Amino acid sequence: MRSRGAGTRTQLTKLEELLRELRVEEVMTRRLVSVSGDFTMAQVKELLRKHRISGVPVLEGEALVGVVSIEDVTRALEQGEMGAKVRDRMSREVITVFADEPAVEAVKRFAHTKVGRLPVLDRGGKVVGILTPGDPVGRAFRVMDLRYREQEQQRWQQKGLGLEDLLGEGASLVLRFRVQGEDFAGAGKASVQAKRVLGRLGLDPGAVRRATIAAYEAEMNLIIHTRGGELTLEATPHSVVVEAVDKGPGIVDVEQALQPGFSTAPEWVCEMGFGAGMGLNNIQSCADEFEIESEVGRGTRVRAVVHLSQSGRKDRLNR
Amino acid sequence: MKLIEIAQRLGLKVEAGVDHLENEVRGGYAGDLLSCVMARAKTGDLWVTVQRHPNIVAVAVLVGLAGIVVTEGGNIEPATLERAEQEGIPILVSSASAFRVVGELWDLGIRGE
Numbered sequence: 259m260r261s262r263g264a265g266t267r268t269q270l271t272k273l274e275e276l277l278r279e280l281r282v283e284e285v286m287t288r289r290l291v292s293v294s295g296d297f298t299m300a301q302v303k304e305l306l307r308k309h310r311i312s313g314v315p316v317l318e319g320e321a322l323v324g325v326v327s328i329e330d331v332t333r334a335l336e337q338g339e340m341g342a343k344v345r346d347r348m349s350r351e352v353i354t355v356f357a358d359e360p361a362v363e364a365v366k367r368f369a370h371t372k373v374g375r376l377p378v379l380d381r382g383g384k385v386v387g388i389l390t391p392g393d394p395v396g397r398a399f400r401v402m403d404l405r406y407r408e409q410e411q412q413r414w415q416q417k418g419l420g421l422e423d424l425l426g427e428g429a430s431l432v433l434r435f436r437v438q439g440e441d442f443a444g445a446g447k448a449s450v451q452a453k454r455v456l457g458r459l460g461l462d463p464g465a466v467r468r469a470t471i472a473a474y475e476a477e478m479n480l481i482i483h484t485r486g487g488e489l490t491l492e493a494t495p496h497s498v499v500v501e502a503v504d505k506g507p508g509i510v511d512v513e514q515a516l517q518p519g520f521s522t523a524p525e526w527v528c529e530m531g532f533g534a535g536m537g538l539n540n541i542q543s544c545a546d547e548f549e550i551e552s553e554v555g556r557g558t559r560v561r562a563v564v565h566l567s568q569s570g571r572k573d574r575l576n577r
Numbered sequence: 578m579k580l581i582e583i584a585q586r587l588g589l590k591v592e593a594g595v596d597h598l599e600n601e602v603r604g605g606y607a608g609d610l611l612s613c614v615m616a617r618a619k620t621g622d623l624w625v626t627v628q629r630h631p632n633i634v635a636v637a638v639l640v641g642l643a644g645i646v647v648t649e650g651g652n653i654e655p656a657t658l659e660r661a662e663q664e665g666i667p668i669l670v671s672s673a674s675a676f677r678v679v680g681e682l683w684d685l686g687i688r689g690e
């Protein structure tokens with residue numbers, strides 16, 4: 259009970275603060291329905307019904323001259339005077355509020371006068387909107403809600419990876435892609451997709467860049483040098499693990515394959531700009547941990563781990 | 578410098594990514610070997626290349642490039658343009674050679690390592 263009371267109190271204080279901070283123009287309704295003094299009460303009744311409102315300001319030209327409300331209509335109806343002009347039935351004593359006043363002023367005016375609506379004026383005296391009693395507080399609550407959600411999101415992003423909060427410690431998120439050999443039309447799609455997903459999780463952009471460049475090189479090697487395989491990226495709160503596995507043909511001499519510039523890519527692939535013999539080196543320089551295993555006739559497995567910077571460690575390739 | 582200004586000054590034809598010409602160009606990289614682009618181009622660079630197959634879009638996304646200038650004119654594969662639109666990567670075309678385009682970029686103050 260006690261804690262609940264305290265919670266309600268802080269909410270009230272926040273609401274008060276917000277009502278002081280928000281201007282009337284931020285909480286009012288801008289789409290303004292109005293009538294002129296020439297309207298009949300019957301026309302006003304139709305208008306109120308159509309717009310589901312309980313009263314409208316009366317304007318002569320741009321000047322506010324009165325307000326006519328559902329009560330005025332009811333009275334005219336009882337007296338059988340629905341053909342009477344608005345000008346003769348409206349209330350002329352109009353309580354208004356200025357657009358640049360704090361919203362709390364409108365709340366006070368509603369409390370003290372019991373009117374059902376407040377026309378809103380700019381400092382030139384022109385009507386720019388209308389306010390009903392629920393508007394200021396309703397709008398303030400919406401703003402509070404919005405800000406709360408923004409703060410939540412910021413907290414997530416500041417923490418870096420929100421996976422721990424989302425899945426619990428020890429859990430991880432795995433993205434798995436089937437990569438077809440020689441599928442140059444789809445080439446790079448898996449890595450681009452992975453970049454989008456990891457980026458949305460709010461991971462450190464430098465680490466995402468390194469992990470997905472490594473993934474791209476591994477993906478391209480599956481396409482160029484194998485009949486296809488599987489590419490996975492596993493995100494944990496501390497790292498992204500990139501792994502590419504295929505079932506052949508395997509690498510004859512792994513040491514040699516790791517030499518910068520060594521490539522067995524066929525001529526037609528080289529024309530597209532592949533085959534610089536730099537892919538495996540790129541994976542190595544992007545990764546904090548790197549492993550490669552290969553057996554001719556059986557297949558190749560490449561594994562690269564990118565650590566997520568916990569303490570804002572300057573990312574090597576975050577250039 | 579914004580990409581749109583570069584496009585205007587060099588008279589480049591915008592083939593994809595018109596909505597992203599406000600991209601800030603921080604530097605440049607020229608080359609046609611994709612793994613070298615991956616290794617050496619930096620985030621925010623403008624990439625000058627003769628390659629025009631769809632994979633250049635993936636490279637641009639992963640490196641975080643500001644845009645691609647395809648040199649030596651000619652037509653770009655529709656698949657490349659389609660992918661560029663999807664990913665929001667501007668593709669600009671010049672009929673000049675890479676040598677000339679890079680020279681003009683340098684004159685505008687765009688630098689690279």
Ligand SMILES: Nc1ncnc2c1ncn2[C@@H]1O[C@H](COP(=O)(O)OP(=O)(O)OP(=O)(O)O)[C@@H](O)[C@H]1O
Binds near residue numbers: 479482516539558
């Ligand atoms: N999964 C694989 N299966 C079989 N051979 C591979 C595999 N990955 C790499 N290789 C061999 O290792 C060589 C070097 O690979 P690396 O990725 O460094 O360069 P590349 O693919 O030839 O060219 P680049 O990656 O620069 O476009 C390849 O030419 C190929 O012979």
Ligand SMILES: [Mg+2]
Binds near residue numbers: 536538
């Ligand atoms: Mg390769």
